[in-house]
Amino acid sequence: EDQVTQSPEALRLQEGESSSLNCSYTVSGLRGLFWYRQDPGKGPEFLFTLYSAGEEKEKERLKATLTKKESFLHITAPKPEDSATYLCAVQAGNDMRFGAGTRLTVKP
Amino acid sequence: NAGVTQTPKFRVLKTGQSMTLLCAQDMNHEYMYWYRQDPGMGLRLIHYSVGEGTTAKGEVPDGYNVSRLKKQNFLLGLESAAPSQTSVYFCASSYSGHEGTEAFFGQGTRLTVV
Numbered sequence: 001e002d003q004v005t006q007s008p009e010a011l012r013l014q015e016g017e018s019s020s021l022n023c024s025y026t027v028s029g030l031r032g033l034f035w036y037r038q039d040p041g042k043g044p045e046f047l048f049t050l051y052s053a054g055e056e057k058e059k060e061r062l063k064a065t066l067t068k069k070e071s072f073l074h075i076t077a078p079k080p081e082d083s084a085t086y087l088c089a090v091q092a093g094n095d096m097r098f099g100a101g102t103r104l105t106v107k108p
Numbered sequence: 109n110a111g112v113t114q115t116p117k118f119r120v121l122k123t124g125q126s127m128t129l130l131c132a133q134d135m136n137h138e139y140m141y142w143y144r145q146d147p148g149m150g151l152r153l154i155h156y157s158v159g160e161g162t163t164a165k166g167e168v169p170d171g172y173n174v175s176r177l178k179k180q181n182f183l184l185g186l187e188s189a190a191p192s193q194t195s196v197y198f199c200a201s202s203y204s205g206h207e208g209t210e211a212f213f214g215q216g217t218r219l220t221v222v
Contacts, residue, residue, distance in 0.1 A: 009148075032208025043112075043198055043213030044151070051208070087150065091208035094158050095166055096141060096200075100150035 002027045006088050006099035013106050016077045021102045023088030024070040033071050035064050036087040038101070044087055047073075078106045110134050114199050114214035121189045121221045129184040129217050131199030138204040140182040141166075141211060142174060144195040151198065157182055158204065189221045 003026045013019055025033065032051055036044035048057040050066040057064045061082065063074040073086055083106045089098045115130045131140065138159050143151040143166075153166030155174040163174045171193060173185045182201075186193060196218050200211040 006150075034208070034210055041216075043200075043215050046210040046212070049208065049210055089151075089211075094139065094164070095153055095156050096202075096208070096211055097153060097167070098143070098151040100148060 002090065002092055002097050004088055004090055004097055004099035006086075006102050008102060009100070010103045011105070013075075013078055013104070015079055015106055015108050018074070018076045018078070020075070021073040021086055021104070022070060023073070023099055025088075025090045026069075027090050027092040027097075029092050031091045031093075033066055034089040034091070034096070035062075035071070035073055036089065038085045038087055047086075075104070078104075080106050080108050082106050112199055112201055112212050112214040114197075114217050116217060117215065118218050119220070121186075121219065123189060123191060123221060125189050126185070126187050127189065127219075128186075129197055129199075129219075131182045131184070131201075131214060133180055133182075133201040133212070135201060135212065136179070137201035137212075138179075139202045139211075140176065141200045141202075142172070142182065142184045143198045143200065144168065144193075145198060145216075146195050154184065154197075191221045193219065194221045195219060 035047040038044045048064040085101045141156040142154040157176040160179040199214045202211040203209045
């Protein structure tokens, strides 16, 4: 059965303190791995899609990487506005399965 | 361009009542999904559809039914609501294709069953 596990559950950083979020997965026939950002009271907002091991994508202070078993979301010099829940999802068949998310808090 | 619109945004039901949640998308997407989100459990897939007239079960389908009579609409029904169905419900849609494509989400429906 497809599984997606995110760690840590929560992460508190000081502004400017870089770190990484982890998403480990077990699926057969990965069609895509996705990262989303979710702010309180809102729906998830798309960040990145990764398709194959070794692929990397960047957007502002965020960089996503992919291996055969896990993905990392690296946050460089975060700002308070980066505070949100970050969700990882995988698509193997026609459905999309999510991890439980990492709740990131960045303190000024 | 509205994207994905969910109706209603909030609802309180009594145990045993029925209701239908409506999801509408204007992006001509083939795939549509219904998720529920509970604290600490992330998004769990209820049902999904890969095209007009099709539906399939997700991870937690029990107690829910769906219909996709028109390509742009995906309805989620609760025939006899239970307190365990108190949750925030999200609808999403995406293009089809061999490679996975990102999903676009609605703003959510907060449902409370008392």
